[in-house]
Structures are given as C-alpha cells and as structure tokens.
Amino acid sequence: MSIIVEGRILQLVFLLGYSLLILYGINRSVNQGKVPNIRQPAAIAAIEEHVGRAVEMGRPVLFQTGIGDVSSNAGATHMAMLGVLDYTAKLAANKEAKFICTTPSPTLYPMAEEIIRNSFLTEGKPDLFTDDTIQFLSNQQMSYCSAVMHLMKRENISLNIQIGFFQAENLITLEAAKDSGAVNIGGAVRTLRIPGMAFGCDYFLMGEEVFAAGAFCSRDPLRLGSLLGQDLCKLAAIIVILLGFVLVAAGSDFLVNLLTI
Amino acid sequence: MAMDAFVGEALTVLFIILAYSYLIKDNIGFQFVQATYVGFGVGHSLVMVVKYFSENTFPSITSGNILLVVPLLVGLLLFGRLVKGYLWLYRYPLAILVGVGLGLQLRGMLKANLIDQIISTMNVNLSATVDGFNSIIIFIFVLVSMNYFFFTYRGRQGSGTIGSIQNLLMKSGQYVLMGAFGAGFAAAFLSRLAVFMGIIEQVVTFFGLI
Amino acid sequence: MSDLFRSSRIPLILIWVAVLIIFGDYFFGGVFNQAFSTLTVEWTVIIANIAIIVGGISILLRSIMVSRRSSVDIVERIMHGWQVVIAVFIFAIGTAFGTTSGTYNWLYTYILLPSWRTVYTIIIFFMATASYRAFRARSGPSFVMLICGILVLLRNAPIGMRIWPGFYSIGTWILDVVNMSGGRAIMIGSVVGAVSLLIRILLGKEKILGESE
Amino acid sequence: MSIIQRIGYRKIIYLLVLIFTVTPMIYPFGLPVEVSTQSNDLFNYIENLPAGSKVAINFAAFAGMYPDSQAATRAVLIHIMKRPLDIVLWHSGPDGPLLFDAEMEFVSVGDRVYGEDHVYLPYVGGGEATMAAIAENIRGVFSVDIDGTPIDNIPLMQNINRAEDFDLILVLADCGGATEWGVRQWNIAHGVSVGGTPCSISYPDLLPFWKTGSIIGMTNGVRGGGEYELLVKKPGPGLKNTDVMSSLHILFIVLIVVGNIGDFMKRSGGGS
Numbered sequence: 033m034s035i036i037v038e039g040r041i042l043q044l045v046f047l048l049g050y051s052l053l054i055l056y057g058i059n060r061s062v063n064q065g066k067v068p069n070i071r072q073p074a075a076i077a078a079i080e081e082h083v084g085r086a087v088e089m090g091r092p093v094l095f096q097t098g099i100g101d102v103s104s105n106a107g108a109t110h111m112a113m114l115g116v117l118d119y120t121a122k123l124a125a126n127k128e129a130k131f132i133c134t135t136p137s138p139t140l141y142p143m144a145e146e147i148i149r150n151s152f153l154t155e156g157k158p159d160l161f162t163d164d165t166i167q168f169l170s171n172q173q174m175s176y177c178s179a180v181m182h183l184m185k186r187e188n189i190s191l192n193i194q195i196g197f198f199q200a201e202n203l204i205t206l207e208a209a210k211d212s213g214a215v216n217i218g219g220a221v222r223t224l225r226i227p228g229m230a231f232g233c234d235y236f237l238m239g240e241e242v243f244a245a246g247a248f249c250s251r252d253p254l255r256l257g258s259l260l261g262q263d264l265c266k267l268a269a270i271i272v273i274l275l276g277f278v279l280v281a282a283g284s285d286f287l288v289n290l291l292t293i
Numbered sequence: 294m295a296m297d298a299f300v301g302e303a304l305t306v307l308f309i310i311l312a313y314s315y316l317i318k319d320n321i322g323f324q325f326v327q328a329t330y331v332g333f334g335v336g337h338s339l340v341m342v343v344k345y346f347s348e349n350t351f352p353s354i355t356s357g358n359i360l361l362v363v364p365l366l367v368g369l370l371l372f373g374r375l376v377k378g379y380l381w382l383y384r385y386p387l388a389i390l391v392g393v394g395l396g397l398q399l400r401g402m403l404k405a406n407l408i409d410q411i412i413s414t415m416n417v418n419l420s421a422t423v424d425g426f427n428s429i430i431i432f433i434f435v436l437v438s439m440n441y442f443f444f445t446y447r448g449r450q451g452s453g454t455i456g457s458i459q460n461l462l463m464k465s466g467q468y469v470l471m472g473a474f475g476a477g478f479a480a481a482f483l484s485r486l487a488v489f490m491g492i493i494e495q496v497v498t499f500f501g502l503i
Numbered sequence: 504m505s506d507l508f509r510s511s512r513i514p515l516i517l518i519w520v521a522v523l524i525i526f527g528d529y530f531f532g533g534v535f536n537q538a539f540s541t542l543t544v545e546w547t548v549i550i551a552n553i554a555i556i557v558g559g560i561s562i563l564l565r566s567i568m569v570s571r572r573s574s575v576d577i578v579e580r581i582m583h584g585w586q587v588v589i590a591v592f593i594f595a596i597g598t599a600f601g602t603t604s605g606t607y608n609w610l611y612t613y614i615l616l617p618s619w620r621t622v623y624t625i626i627i628f629f630m631a632t633a634s635y636r637a638f639r640a641r642s643g644p645s646f647v648m649l650i651c652g653i654l655v656l657l658r659n660a661p662i663g664m665r666i667w668p669g670f671y672s673i674g675t676w677i678l679d680v681v682n683m684s685g686g687r688a689i690m691i692g693s694v695v696g697a698v699s700l701l702i703r704i705l706l707g708k709e710k711i712l713g714e715s716e
Numbered sequence: 717m718s719i720i721q722r723i724g725y726r727k728i729i730y731l732l733v734l735i736f737t738v739t740p741m742i743y744p745f746g747l748p749v750e751v752s753t754q755s756n757d758l759f760n761y762i763e764n765l766p767a768g769s770k771v772a773i774n775f776a777a778f779a780g781m782y783p784d785s786q787a788a789t790r791a792v793l794i795h796i797m798k799r800p801l802d803i804v805l806w807h808s809g810p811d812g813p814l815l816f817d818a819e820m821e822f823v824s825v826g827d828r829v830y831g832e833d834h835v836y837l838p839y840v841g842g843g844e845a846t847m848a849a850i851a852e853n854i855r856g857v858f859s860v861d862i863d864g865t866p867i868d869n870i871p872l873m874q875n876i877n878r879a880e881d882f883d884l885i886l887v888l889a890d891c892g893g894a895t896e897w898g899v900r901q902w903n904i905a906h907g908v909s910v911g912g913t914p915c916s917i918s919y920p921d922l923l924p925f926w927k928t929g930s931i932i933g934m935t936n937g938v939r940g941g942g943e944y945e946l947l948v949k950k951p952g953p954g955l956k957n958t959d960v961m962s963s964l965h966i967l968f969i970v971l972i973v974v975g976n977i978g979d980f981m982k983r984s985g986g987g988s
Binding site: 297304305308309312315324326327328330331335336337338339340342344345350360367368372374384385386390391392396397398399403407411413414427431434435438441442466467468469471474478482483488489491495 | 511513517518519520526529542545550553559562563583586587588589590591597602609611613615617620625627628630643645649652655658659676677678680681684685686687688690692693694698701704
C-alpha cells in the first residue's frame with residue numbers, strides 16, 4: 033500500500049504544512065524585510081509605566097532571572113527572559129532608575145551580566161552599572177528565597193519582575209514583594225507554574241505570551257517572523273476545527289475519518 | 294520498636310523540626326537539612342546509574358555487542374562540559390540528545406496533542422443531553438482560548454467590526470484560560486498537601502499524640 | 504581543520520541525522536526502523552544516563568568551588584562542603600554495600616526522605632500566607648480564576664460534598680470542561696511552538712548547543 | 717489589630733495551618749469520598765483485562781513527591797496483583813526501587829511465582845528517549861532483572877520483546893511527565909493503552925489525553941487514592957486522611973475570601 037505508514041499520512045501533512053508556514057514567516061521577515069509588528073503585550077506596557085513610577089518614588093526596580101535549568105525546552109524560555117531583561121535594563125538606564133537583577137543560576141549569571149552591561153552602555157550610562165546591579169544570591173532554592181526577601185525589604189523595591197523559568201519558589205518571592213508594597217509583573221510558560229504566577233501578579237504573561245514578549249522586546253526579525261508563522265499554523269487548526277464542526281453538524285464524518293487515515 | 298528504628302524516627306523528627314524552623318527565620322539548621330537532601334540525592338542518583346551500567350551495559354558489551362563501546366565513548370565526551378576549553382567536545386553527544394529528544398517529543402505530539410484534540414473538539418454530539426451540551430461548550434471554549442494566543446494579528450487590530458470581534462474573542466478566551474488555571478491552582482495545592490500530611494503524621498505519631 | 508571540529512557545524516548535522524531517522528521511522532518504517540532502534544536503544548539510552556552522571560558531578564564541582572571561595576559567607580561554604588561529603592559518602596556506601604543493604608535503607612528512609620519532603624512541603628505554609636496576602640481578584644479574569652479555584656478546592660475536599668452536593672458536580676464540570684478546553688488550546692499551541700523551535704534549531708539559529716568558545 | 721501587627725500575619729497563619737492539620741488527625745470525623753469517572757475507568761479496565769494479559773508498569777516515583785500518589789499506587793498494586801495478569805515492572809526514577817520495596821510490604825503477592833507471573837527490572841534513566849527504547853526493544857535496554865538474573869533465564873520474559881507484546885502500560889506515581897512519555901511513545905507509536913496514578917499536579921494537564929482515549933483511566937493524587945481504596949475495598953492512607961484534606965481546604969478558602977474582602981473594604985472604604 034502507500035509507503036507512508038497507515039494512519040499517519042495526515043500527521044505528515046500537518047508536520048510539513050506547519051514547517052512551511054513557519055519558514056514562510058521567517059523568510060518574509062528576515063529576507064524580505066517585512067518584519068511583523070506585534071502589539072505591546074500588556075505586561076510589557078506595565079513595565080514601562082512602573083519603571084517611570086519607580087523613578088518618581090526613588091525606589092529600585094528588581095528583575096529576577098529564574099532558575100537556570102539546562103533542559104532543552106527551557107532554553108527557549110531563557111531566551112525570552114533575556115530579551116525582556118535587555119528591554120527593561122535599557123528602560124531603567126534611560127530613566128535613571130536604580131536597577132537590581134538577582135539570579136540563583138550560575139549559567140544565567142554571566143549571560144545576564146553581559147546583557148545589562150551592554151544595555152547601560154548603549155544608553156550612554158555605563159557608570160550606572162555598580163557591583164550590586166547583578167547579584168548571584170545562592171543556587172539553593174530556599175536560601176535564594178530568603179536572600180531575595182531580605183533584599184526586597186532592605187532596598188524597599190517598588191517593582192518586582194519575574195518572567196521566565198521559575199519553580200515553586202516564585203510564590204514566596206511574589207508574596208514578599210507584595211508585602212513590601214511592590215507591584216508584581218510575572219510570566220510563566222509551563223501550565224503547572226501559571227496559576228501561582230497568575231494569582232500573585234498584577235500583570236502577567238501566560239504560556240506562549242512569554243515568547244511573544246521576548247520577541248517583542250528583542251525585536252529580532254527571526255523570532256518575530258516565526259511568531260507570524262505560528263499564528264498562521266493556529267489559524268489553520270481553527271479552520272480545520274470549524275470545517276469539521278460544520279460537517280459533523282451536517283451528519284457526515286468525512287473530515288474526522290480523513291484526519292485518521 | 295527496634296533500637297535503630299527508634300533512633301531513625303527520632304532523627305526524622307529532628308530533621309522535620311530543623312527544616313520547618315525556616316518559617317521563623319532562615320538558619321543554619323535549615324541550610325543543613327537542605328544541603329543534606331541535595332547531597333544525598335546526587336549521591337543516590339550516581340549510585341543508581343552506575344548500578345545500571347555495571348549490570349546491563351558493561352555485561353552486554355563484553356558478552357556480545359562490542360559495538361556498544363562507541364556510544365559509550367561518545368557519551369564520555371559529555372565530560373567536556375566540566376573541563377575548561379573542551380566545551381566543544383560536549384556538543385557532539387548533546388546534539389544526539391537534543392535531536393532525539395525533540396524528534397521523539399514532536400512526533401508523538403502530532404497525534405496526541407494536535408490531531409486527536411482537533412478531532413475530539415470538532416466531534417460535537419448535538420443530542421439534547423448533558424454530554425451534548427458539554428461538547429458544544431468545549432467546542433466554543435477551545436476556539437475562543439486559541440484566539441487568545443494570536444500575537445501578530447493583534448498588531449493590525451484597530452477599530453471597526455473586525456477589531457472589536459477579535460477583541461471580544463480574545464477577552465473571552467482569557468476568561469476561559471483563567472478559569473482553567475484556577476483548577477490548576479487547586480491541583481498544585483492538593484499535590485503538596487498529601488506530602489505535608491505525611492510529615493505532620495510522622496511527628497504526631499512519634500510524640501504519641503495519636 | 505581543528506576549528507571545523509570546534510564549531511557547532513558537525514553537531515548540527517548530527518541533529519539533522521537524528522531528526523530524519525526519528526521521523527523516517529515514524530512515517531515510513533522499513534529501513535529507517537533499524538537505524539531508529541540502534542539510535543535510541545543503543546546510543547541515546549547510554550548517552551542520556553552518562554548525562555545524569557555528568558549533571559551530578561557538575562553540581563558537586565560547583566559546590567567544591569563555592570566552598571573554596573573566600574568571598575562567600577562561612578555558613579554557605581560549610582554547607583556546600585557538607586553537600587559534597589555526604590554525596591561521596593552515600594556513593595561509597597551504595598556501591599560498597601548495595602542499595603538493598605540494611606544500612607543504605609536506614610540512611611535513605613530516616614535521612615533522605617524526611618529532609619527532601621520537609622523542604623518540598625515548606626511551600627504549603629507560603630501558599631497559605633500568599634492566599635491571604637497576595638491572591639487578589641483585581642480584574643474580571645482573575646475574579647473568574649479565584650472563583651474556579653475555590654470551586655475546585657471545594658470539589659476536591661470531601662467535606663465540600665457534605666456542605667452542598669452541587670459543589671462536587673460544579674467542580675467536576677470546571678475540571679472536565681473549562682480546564683480541559685483551556686488545556687487543549689495550550690496543547691495545540693505547544694505543538695506549533697515545538698515545530699517552530701525545531702525549525703529554528705535545524706536552521707542553526709538557536710543557541711541550544713551552547714556558546715562557542 | 718495590634719496583636720496581629722505585633723506577631724505578624726505570617727506566624728499566625730503558620731500556626732493555623734498546623735492546628736488545622738493536627739486536630740483532624742487526633743479527632744477524625746471520617747467522611748467518605750466520591751469516586752470520579754476517571755478512577756472508575758481505570759478500575760474497570762484492569763478488572764476486565766482477560767486472564768494472562770501482559771501489563772507493563774513504569775514505576776516513576778520520586779522521593780519528594782511520592783506521598784501524593786502513594787495511596788493510589790498501593791491500591792492499584794493491590795488490585796493488579798490479585799488479578800491473573802503477567803506483570804513486567806521497571807523504574808524510571810532513581811528512588812523507584814527503594815520506594816517500591818517499602819510499598820510491597822503492604823501488598824500481598826498471593827500465590828504468584830516470581831519469574832513466571834511477574835518480573836521486576838532495574839532503574840534506567842533517560843526519560844522519554846528511554847521509554848521509546850524500551851517500547852522498541854526491551855532486551856536492548858535491560859540485560860538483567862533487579863536481582864541480577866539474566867533476562868534470558870526468566871520464563872516470563874521469553875516472548876516479550878516490544879511494546880506490542882503488552883496489553884496495557886501503567887505509569888505509577890508520575891509527577892514529572894512520565895505519563896505523557898507513555899502516551900507519546902507507547903500509545904501513539906505502538907498503540908498500547910495507558911493508565912496511571914499521577915500526582916494531582918500533573919492530573920489537569922492529562923485530562924485531554926483521557927478525553928481522546930489515549931489514557932484509559934487515572935487517579936488524581938491523594939484524593940484518587942482514597943477513591944481507588946474504596947473501589948478495591950482496602951482502606952489505606954488515602955481514606956485515613958480525608959478529614960485533614962477537608963480541614964486544610966476549608967482553611968485555604970477562608971484565607972482567600974477574608975484576604976480579598978479585607979482588601980476590597982480597604983480599597984472602597986479608604987479609597988487608597
């Protein structure tokens with residue numbers, strides 16, 4: 033019979049179709065220069081507003097990088113976090129707000145330091161980078177929590193940003209920030225981490241919004257292009273569902289059977 | 294109770310009290326417990342992996358499949374990550390792990406996460422039963438929630454009917470997703486609660502309260 | 504020549520080969536199946552288990568480094584030192600006496616289990632204080648989340664059914680319909696994200712193979 | 717309000733958590749549990765498996781989170797050991813072997829013969845790739861069983877090579893994705909049905925797989941344990957602690973509601 037294993041033909045069609053849509057998005061943005069513009073996510077707009085507020089109140093802004101787990105799918109979350117870090121550091125340097133970044137991760141520490149240094153440089157304010165701008169507190173989960181809680185109280189922070197790969201300790205730091213009167217802006221990709229983040233934050237990004245925010249902040253044509261491709265893939269899925277619904281309502285399960293050949 | 298069991302139970306209760314002393318203030322007792330479990334955990338996982346290799350892989354190399362030496366050697370290149378200047382060696386076995394890992398995950402997701410979910414969503418049963426009602430609700434909720442995750446369309450979403458329809462779909466998608474995460478919070482709480490009950494039960498039985 | 508090996512060009516080719524074998528086996532079977540079996544059964548299982556050893560040793564090496572650095576405060580240095588000592592001690596006992604021996608079982612049951620589970624459950628206390636202090640219904644959606652969270656809590660608690668039987672059916676409905684629909688939308692999105700990530704890796708655009716030297 | 721300010725709301729809430737946990741342990745009021753559809757499906761599927769069917773068990777327990785699915789895992793083990801099924805069990809977490817031995821003290825093996833009715837294979841790491849490798853060629857991954865006996869000498873393992881030789885795979889005590897690996901590498905790739913006792917943090921993410929049929933049934937953490945204990949009529953840790961579960965759930969709901977009302981009054985009253 034056909035060379036493709038029976039029952040998997042449509043899966044191959046979806047795989048190739050999705051790959052082409054994403055390549056189309058990337059090619060259109062990177063090679064043809066038509067970079068898609070995406071609306072500023074609400075949480076990123078909130079960062080801008082609250083960094084301004086921090087300057088007025090003379091209280092520092094805190095950015096946490098999250099745990100540096102090296103598993104392959106967390107890599108994409110780190111890239112998005114570093115994009116937001118770059119965006120926030122430039123904002124803080126531009127408005128001359130006191131900026132503090134804490135990390136429990138030895139792997140993320142050098143990457144974050146390099147990004148903050150460059151951001152301050154491009155904004156023409158390299159002297160803002162002091163030695164407590166980025167602090168490696170401890171790679172033990174709970175010791176990191178208590179260190180961050182003390183820092184929040186001591187520095188009397190007005191904004192706490194936690195967008196990235198976090199584990200259970202994010203609840204502790206969110207509550208400590210709320211306790212010291214700060215605004216929480218957070219983001220989590222994994223579904224088991226989103227409820228804690230959603231409950232504790234004033235503004236937050238859920239699931240793929242974290243990647244969209246990272247792409248928006250880094251303005252990298254490749255990521256923005258792949259976002260357009262991903263939207264087209266989701267649109268294709270919605271169209272197939274709608275088509276299937278109409279057929280099922282009309283009593284024919286042609287599409288349902290087609291999808292399983 | 295046998296002597297070593299009693300000493301063991303006493304030690305367990307001591308560890309529990311030391312650990313929960315963190316709630317009053319982060320202290321050396323707590324950090325000792327945390328360092329113990331991290332160190333013990335690493336030691337234990339190394340014991341178990343070495344046990345697997347010594348009983349399964351090495352015998353099958355010596356007894357028959359001599360070719361297994363090649364993946365073993367390639368695997369040892371992973372140690373390049375620990376030696377300054379040899380990071381490039383580490384990338385060869387890592388490439389295999391990344392390629393196999395993502396490949397296996399994606400090929401399974403195509404049916405489990407995509408096609409099966411699409412079929413189950415479109416397969417609405419229109420009978421006037423609770424099940425029928427639920428299947429229509431699920432159909433609407435899935436489409437609306439998917440609408441929340443459109444990023445590039447939102448760029449052109451200005452005024453006019455299309456813009457407001459899109460906004461309405463996205464807003465209602467947000468409501469469905471937030472309801473779903475409320476259920477997620479209850480699950481996360483239930484998960485830790487059971488472990489917590491076991492700990493408190495150990496302390497309570499040790500002091501003979503029940 | 505040596506910088507060809509140092510660059511990530513050949514590893515990228517390895518990723519291409521692995522992905523082609525895996526999808527080849529899944530969609531076409533036949534000759535791919537033998538390559539797939541060798542790749543997963545003989546290669547990946549061994550490399551993945553060696554990765555666990557490398558991961559464990561890198562944690563210990565980092566602890567040794569921290570415990571030797573004078574800028575770190577003394578308590579943390581001692582604790583990192585203790586971490587390495589107990590890891591080596593447990594490894595020695597485990598390989599010498601075997602994990603089914605009495606002493607190993609005793610150490611495991613009365614030292615590892617309580618210390619791991621207590622650190623894991625401390626979050627319950629913080630969930631309680633966060634419930635009181637941080638969980639706020641600020642907007643419409645977060646109000647819906649709070650209500651659904653409470654309704655599922657009432658469904659999971661056996662007492663919920665005693666207060667009002669409706670709590671069980673409403674909570675189950677939220678799990679089986681609302682949570683399932685939201686989860687399904689995220690699932691479909693995760694497939695799209697995985698395809699996009701794989702394509703960016705195959706194009707060599709993702710820094711997944713670590714920084715160059 | 718000065719007392720609360722002086723001691724601080726945190727310490728008071730910590731005390732409340734302790735009180736609401738210890739009291740129902742000392743004075744249990746014993747409430748039954750409703751059995752959910754998913755737990756029922758798992759029970760009926762195992763109950764209706766014809767005699768001599770082969771069941772693979774991936775014991776995926778991790779020391780820290782095991783108590784959450786321990787009650788359900790014990791109840792399923794009791795149930796499956798009673799039925800005339802051939803069982804091949806292996807471990808995907810380093811803590812598996814020790815936790816499994818401790819668990820089997822509560823499970824009677826009846827007149828089963830080791831090596832003919834059930835086999836325990838060792839721990840092997842490697843996550844989803846190893847799960848796929850076992851499905852492809854179990855003899856390539858394991859040369860010996862957990863006691864070191866070569867697989868070729870074990871009668872039960874004679875005609876077992878691939879996932880297709882099994883009728884069901886149970887992923888027990890999974891808290892980190894092992895059930896999803898089972899769905900992707902055993903159900904999708906080889907057509908074997910998946911059942912399991914996941915801990916409740918992974919339960920909501922697995923519901924869509926139950927809806928599409930890849931997962932035939934599953935329990936929901938400690939609450940599912942109580943439900944399955946009812947089904948196998950063997951009370952255990954699940955049913956014993958239902959009252960503590962209830963009291964702590966109520967405490968949490970009260971804290972959330974009081975926190976929000978307080979905040980609402982302060983905002984509308986003080987207008988801050």
